[in-house]
Amino acid sequence: MKNYYEILEVNKKASREIIDKAYKVLVKKYHPDLYEPQKKQYATKKTKEINEAYHILSDEFLREQYDIELEKQEIEQLNKRYQIRQNNTNNSNQKEQTKSKESTKHPNTNNKKEIENKNNVGTLAGLVELCKEIYKSKPKREEFKRNTKKDILALVLAIIGVIIIGIILWFIPFTNSWMRELLFENALFNSIGKLFT
Numbered sequence: 001m002k003n004y005y006e007i008l009e010v011n012k013k014a015s016r017e018i019i020d021k022a023y024k025v026l027v028k029k030y031h032p033d034l035y036e037p038q039k040k041q042y043a044t045k046k047t048k049e050i051n052e053a054y055h056i057l058s059d060e061f062l063r064e065q066y067d068i069e070l071e072k073q074e075i076e077q078l079n080k081r082y083q084i085r086q087n088n089t090n091n092s093n094q095k096e097q098t099k100s101k102e103s104t105k106h107p108n109t110n111n112k113k114e115i116e117n118k119n120n121v122g123t124l125a126g127l128v129e130l131c132k133e134i135y136k137s138k139p140k141r142e143e144f145k146r147n148t149k150k151d152i153l154a155l156v157l158a159i160i161g162v163i164i165i166g167i168i169l170w171f172i173p174f175t176n177s178w179m180r181e182l183l184f185e186n187a188l189f190n191s192i193g194k195l196f197t
Contacts, residue, residue, distance in 0.1 A: 001073050004053035004066065012067070016058065023054040 005012050008022045030046040056062045169175040183189050 001069065002049070002053070003070070004057050007049050007053040008057065010057075019054065019057050023050065023058075026050045 005014070008019060008026065010018055010022045014022070027047065027050055030043045030050065032040050032043040032047060035043040056066050166179070170179050
């Protein structure tokens with residue numbers, strides 16, 4: 001089924017006036033007399049499609065019937081896509097199940113650990129296993145340390161940045177009164193200040 005809205009280059013919710021304007025513009029644009037002999041056939045075909053689309057969309061009853069049919073077609077296409085995805089998912093699940101069955105038939109020590117780790121995900125035992133794995137192998141331990149150092153460095157730099165911005169705002173005359181009000185009259189900052197005095 002042709003999509004007449006796409007042919008007229010309008011939205012599905014377009015009003016009658018917009019459809020009329022789009023029709024007039026496209027009929028002028030694709031008029032066969034404006035094209036060379038080689039492209040005249042294309043322009044004629046395009047003009048017929050435009051006229052057909054306008055005939056359906058300009059009539060309220062025909063447009064309503066067309067919208068119903070178009071919606072049915074779109075739903076069918078979505079259902080087909082959904083079924084294809086479901087089939088693909090089912091196929092991949094079946095492949096994974098056959099692999100897991102084969103690995104459980106002939107488990108080696110690595111597969112046993114993987115199976116145990118999968119069973120422990122989200123538990124305290126799983127967290128303990130993760131920590132053991134990190135600290136057991138030196139490369140993982142080094143990577144964990146590097147990431148921790150980066151996080152701490154980022155936090156320190158963020159705190160220093162906030163302090164520098166505060167100092168800059170303190171010395172700008174325009175924002176000085178606002179900073180004084182924030183620091184000396186704000187209840188939160190006053191209670192923090194009392195903790196250190």
